[in-house]
Amino acid sequence: MIEVRNVSKSYHRDSLLVPVLNNISITVPDGEFLAMMGPSGSGKTTLLNLIAGIDRPDEGSISVNGTEIATLSESALAQWRSNNVGFIFQFYNLLPVLTAFENVELPLLLTKLSRRERREHVEASLAMVGLADRMKHYPKQLSGGQEQRVAIARALVTDPTVLVADEPTGDLDRVSAGEVMTLLDRLNKEFKKTIVMVTHDPRAAEKAHKVMHLDKGELT
Amino acid sequence: MFVLKLVLKNALRHKLRTILTIVGIAVAVMSFGFLRTVVTAWSYGVEASAANRMITRASVSFIFPLPYAYRDQIARVPGVTHISYANWFQGVYKDAADFKNFFPRLAIDPDTYFDVYPEYLVPEQEMKTFRAERNSCIVGQKIAKEHGFSIGDIITIDGDIYPGRWDFVVRGIYKGRDATADETQMFFHWNYLNERIRELQPSREGDVGWYILTVNNPAEMSSVGRTIDAMYLNSRAGTKTETEREFQQGFVSMSSAIIRSLEIVSFIIIGIILLVLANTIVMAARERTTEYAVLKTIGFSPGHIIGLIGGESLLIAGIGGALGLALTFPVAGAFASMFPTFFPVFNVETITIILAALVAALAGVVAALFPTIRALRTSIAEGLRAIG
Numbered sequence A: 001m002i003e004v005r006n007v008s009k010s011y012h013r014d015s016l017l018v019p020v021l022n023n024i025s026i027t028v029p030d031g032e033f034l035a036m037m038g039p040s041g042s043g044k045t046t047l048l049n050l051i052a053g054i055d056r057p058d059e060g061s062i063s064v065n066g067t068e069i070a071t072l073s074e075s076a077l078a079q080w081r082s083n084n085v086g087f088i089f090q091f092y093n094l095l096p097v098l099t100a101f102e103n104v105e106l107p108l109l110l111t112k113l114s115r116r117e118r119r120e121h122v123e124a125s126l127a128m129v130g131l132a133d134r135m136k137h138y139p140k141q142l143s144g145g146q147e148q149r150v151a152i153a154r155a156l157v158t159d160p161t162v163l164v165a166d167e168p169t170g171d172l173d174r175v176s177a178g179e180v181m182t183l184l185d186r187l188n189k190e191f192k193k194t195i196v197m198v199t200h201d202p203r204a205a206e207k208a209h210k211v212m213h214l215d216k217g218e219l220t
Numbered sequence B: 001m002f003v004l005k006l007v008l009k010n011a012l013r014h015k016l017r018t019i020l021t022i023v024g025i026a027v028a029v030m031s032f033g034f035l036r037t038v039v040t041a042w043s044y045g046v047e048a049s050a051a052n053r054m055i056t057r058a059s060v061s062f063i064f065p066l067p068y069a070y071r072d073q074i075a076r077v078p079g080v081t082h083i084s085y086a087n088w089f090q091g092v093y094k095d096a097a098d099f100k101n102f103f104p105r106l107a108i109d110p111d112t113y114f115d116v117y118p119e120y121l122v123p124e125q126e127m128k129t130f131r132a133e134r135n136s137c138i139v140g141q142k143i144a145k146e147h148g149f150s151i152g153d154i155i156t157i158d159g160d161i162y163p164g165r166w167d168f169v170v171r172g173i174y175k176g177r178d179a180t181a182d183e184t185q186m187f188f189h190w191n192y193l194n195e196r197i198r199e200l201q202p203s204r205e206g207d208v209g210w211y212i213l214t215v216n217n218p219a220e221m222s223s224v225g226r227t228i229d230a231m232y233l234n235s236r237a238g239t240k241t242e243t244e245r246e247f248q249q250g251f252v253s254m255s256s257a258i259i260r261s262l263e264i265v266s267f268i269i270i271g272i273i274l275l276v277l278a279n280t281i282v283m284a285a286r287e288r289t290t291e292y293a294v295l296k297t298i299g300f301s302p303g304h305i306i307g308l309i310g311g312e313s314l315l316i317a318g319i320g321g322a323l324g325l326a327l328t329f330p331v332a333g334a335f336a337s338m339f340p341t342f343f344p345v346f347n348v349e350t351i352t353i354i355l356a357a358l359v360a361a362l363a364g365v366v367a368a369l370f371p372t373i374r375a376l377r378t379s380i381a382e383g384l385r386a387i388g
Helices: A044-052 A074-084 A100-110 A115-128 A144-156 A174-191 B002-011 B015-042 B070-075 B124-132 B141-147 B190-200 B218-231 B244-254 B256-287 B289-298 B302-338 B350-377 B380-385
Strands: A002-013 A016-028 A033-037 A059-064 A085-088 A162-166 A194-198 A210-215 B053-058 B080-088 B105-108 B136-140 B154-159 B164-176 B186-189 B210-215 B239-243
Touching (some): A016 A044, A044 A162, A085 B289, A174 A194, B256 B350
Parallel strands (some): A033 A194, A033 A210, B136 B164
């Protein structure tokens, strides 16, 4: 379960302090598929980053499966992220010099798994997203939808409990977007992954169990 | 292992940029190595000086002669074990405009000179013949090779300091005991010079250019020098006695402005290497801001980021440095062939190789510093926002 309690966050823009989130509290039960929507600058990506442990709140607390992540040290937080969270980005963010296999293998390089075990995990993940035949392809040899599916395989490969997705269909055509959302829906339903997704796309949000709207840093 | 693999793949991401950077570093390292070799060659005489050898010359200037009569007086000074003498002959061999025809020609005492310069090795039989013939000469193997001199050849020199046409028969070819020995000189009998000059310019009879002496104990050099100079303090021809190292240093200091300039340029080259590499690494790191953020998001540590940026910088610097060093040898060799007698010894020294390698490594480390610090300081959220 994810529990966000009274979280506020501001950013410095030159000498100005710009408030982004204002006293936000939400609870995401295990196995939930939550979509966060709102206009640009509403704070949804910031909230996603806080939940994923890649940013820290100025005030408030965030608990994920009982761990108070805001109080963890940088190295502990990095370790926590690698064990508990899978990340899916709008622009996929695959390393262009690595093959699909190598990109998916990245999170496993930080574990104690053997080479053979890593290979098995990577192959299983790529098979799950329907790209078992594209393992040796480089990102530039894949379509946008395929790249995003490789990114989803990378997010899944460590079997995290939480998946965070920042506009996962934002850079895809309608067909590819549909495929990606179907895949996320399946991960949520079949594998009970808790998914927190930021999106501008109402069709993508339809797959979520719950849609939350943010505006000017507040829930509406 | 992963970091190494990614470093290699990253370095090859922009092949042309990487190749141009490597070539830039190679040219700079080669220039650095070459200039350091020139500087070293300039002062080779200082480095090659014997620890127990001293030079006595006219106190006014090296170009003024000393009387031959000083020889026995100096030889009796306590601590002096051997004494010999020499004159700078100069002269012109063939075409004076061709620099390769310039090589040192010295009139020496054939019986004692090679005792004070044991680093010049002459075959016993050749030495015997040389000592027996008054117009014979011994040449270094470097100029023998350069001019095709062999035993029995006659070398004709047109005198300038000592006028007239001078013919010398090659009776020996010496080689150096080690790489620091000068193999570009020609030696002939001081007696031959003295006999002919007695007829041409009687006032110059018995003039000695300088004395070379060896001492028992290098610790006594200072007192030996003071004793000799005190003997001639109020004479017509005062002396200045100094260690061979100080004597050679005096020659080098005449060119100190040039040497200093070369040293400054060689250090400017270090700056150029740094700028060339830093430019590439800064650009590469900036382009990969998002990738570093993604790696940090996944859980990779700052150590991995340092390894990726520093590794790529060191890899490029290492390849460029190695290529530059490899090029230094043929370039130095070509220069030595073009000017075989200008620098009697022109070797790429081990210290030059070490310095050039260190310069490349240092450039690799320093060039990576700024982009590494920036990559580490950039938060994940900021890094991810750097997309597209």
